[in-house]
Amino acid sequence: MKIGIGSDHNAYEMKENLKDYMVELGYEVVDYGCQDACSEVDYPQVAFDVANDINENKLDRGVLVCGTGIGVAIAAGKVPGIRAALCHDTYSAERAQKSNNAQILTMGAKVIGIEPAKNIVKVYLESEFPGGNSARKVQQIMDKEKEFLKGVSI
Template sequence: MKIGLGSDHNAFEMKESLSEYIKELGHEVVDYGCKSCVEVDYPEVAFEVAVDINDNKIDRGVLVCGTGIGVAIAAGKVPGIRAALCHDTYSAERAQKSNNAQVLTMGAKVIGIELAKQVVKTYLESEFPGGNSARKVQQIIDKEQEFLKGASV
């Protein structure tokens, strides 16, 4: 898979470690930044990853910031994107198997790199099976479309 990877300055070191790890797992990594520990705002990075998922330029995204919350909120603002904040392997598996989440988010100030690697591995190895979960995901997609039609631009 082609994985979009991005962070803010709070998670730069984790992003760099995850980049190498994801490559070791056999995936291609597209680095969306940031490029150093110099302060950078996370929304633009999250938006770019989410848009590129919608445009089929990448298959999934992994975003990290201090808590993982900000990048989850930002990525989730892009229509069609389901971003899941996960700090354990069970949640990472369910993000994919129950919710078909295209983006995994984590907090570098919340979990360590070894656990983050296991969370990423679990997420990337999990597939959406459809079934009862497909109906629920479709309800989310339908409601999002309903909200978008009613929105004034």
């Protein structure tokens, strides 16, 4: 499985730890930045890049981190077709995939520590979307998104 990972400067250390951990678990990991903790990096572009590459089938899933995880979740969710889930516990991470087929997991480096984040990533990446009743609900979300986008001019 090919995983994109990205962060802003607030979450650089967590991103680096998670990247190494996912490699240890056997995943192919693509780093979208930021490249150090000193440069101020705006998270929206990092989130857009990961989300776009998921849509283009260059990645299977993504993990995005910023200070709270909220900003990257909102930014990634603006990309049509993307479902990003903010999770700070393993149960939510499992359900993000099993119930919502979320392609992107987001977390906040100022909210949780590295070890809990590793556990959350592991559970998220090991979880699979089973379809069933959840597929119907996810399709309703995607249909509504398409409906909204029909009338949008940017």
